[in-house]
Amino acid sequence: DGNVWISNTGRSRVEVYTTDGAFVRAVGAEPGPGRLWSPYGIAVDPDRERVYVADFAARAVQIFSTSGAYVGHLPADDQDLGVFGPDGFTPYDVGLLEGRVIVSSNDGLYFFDATGHVVARWGGRFKGRNVRGVELGMFNFPDAFEVDPERGRIYVADTLNRRVVALDREGRWLWVSGLPDAYGKIRGFWQLPRGIVLGPDGNLYVVDTFRADPEGMGTGHLVVLSPEGELLSEFGRSGEPEGAFDFPEQLAVDGDGLFAIADRENHRVVLFTLGPLPPPDRGETELYGESFSRPEDVWATPSPSASASP
DSSP: OOOEEEEEGGGTEEEEEOTTOOEEEEESOSSSTTOOSSEEEEEEETTTTEEEEEETTTTEEEEEETTSOEEEEESOTTOOGGGGOTTOOOOOEEEEETTEEEEEETTEEEEEOTTSOEEEEESEEETTEEEOOSSTTOOSOOOEEEEETTTTEEEEEEGGGTEEEEEETTSBEEEEEEOOOBTTBOOSSOSOEEEEEEOTTSOEEEEETTOOOSSOEEEEEEEEEOTTOOEEEEEOOBSSSTTOBSSEEEEEEOTTSOEEEEEGGGTEEEEEOOOSOOOOOHHHHHHHHHTEEOOSSOBOOOOSOTTOOO
16 A cells, blocks of 8 residues: 555564655554564565564564554464574564565575465575574575565575675575675675665665765665676765664665665664666775675575475
8 A cells, every 4th residue: 555664673563654754553562462572574465465574582473464453473383493493583584485485584594385384494504403604505694685586586685694695596596795704804895784675677775784984975885786796886875964874774665766774773764766876986896896706506405395495
């Protein structure tokens, strides 16, 4: 219906607004089934009129109707929680692809079927256990991902590995932008990628929370990539005034090019459209190229069954 759903993580609820900023309702604030604690990622299934909210503190994805009524949750009550590995299930982002609900957790992506059960996982394993890690094929607290159904891809903001990854529908790593820290120091292009969306122009828009810049023209919090990983633009200055951001995190966009960004430390959500984008700074382009690669024969690891293709 054109409304904007916002995870108000600190207030333990989801708030619904019109695009003009008028408050419609709060969701998940009442005690009982569907109560939210730390809501974060949101996905909408318009065909089934469902809204999926990833709640990392509740270790569940709560499901609501588009009118705000509680419907159910993931994982299913009879799901063996051992499938989530030693750190447990910490859902950050949620998306939809070909009938599957995809959820990012601390150690990778989990694929759920319509009954709420895990049918596959993409992420690293070590000695038969699901683990987080820095090696290619592993993830470390991926805060956000984006599904590209037209190209059959999933793009992941692998946050604590300070990289952005593109995978095909079978889980093969296509390209990697960025490098994990070494000896406690940042050594690649990304500072802290925490949000990612596919724009109406087909390009990727990535929020780098720590990429602070007072000017924001050629560098800044928002980074634009082509689907093949080419650096196209950077912009978004740091600060408090309108047109600036302070600790931005998640990003959303509709089909008409209206963007919304969670501007966390400014305590606001900013809606904006874009004009011509500035080219990236030359030094930033060189740094980006130094931490970009196209790995060969690197795959995410399906689990619990290699035959359960998502």
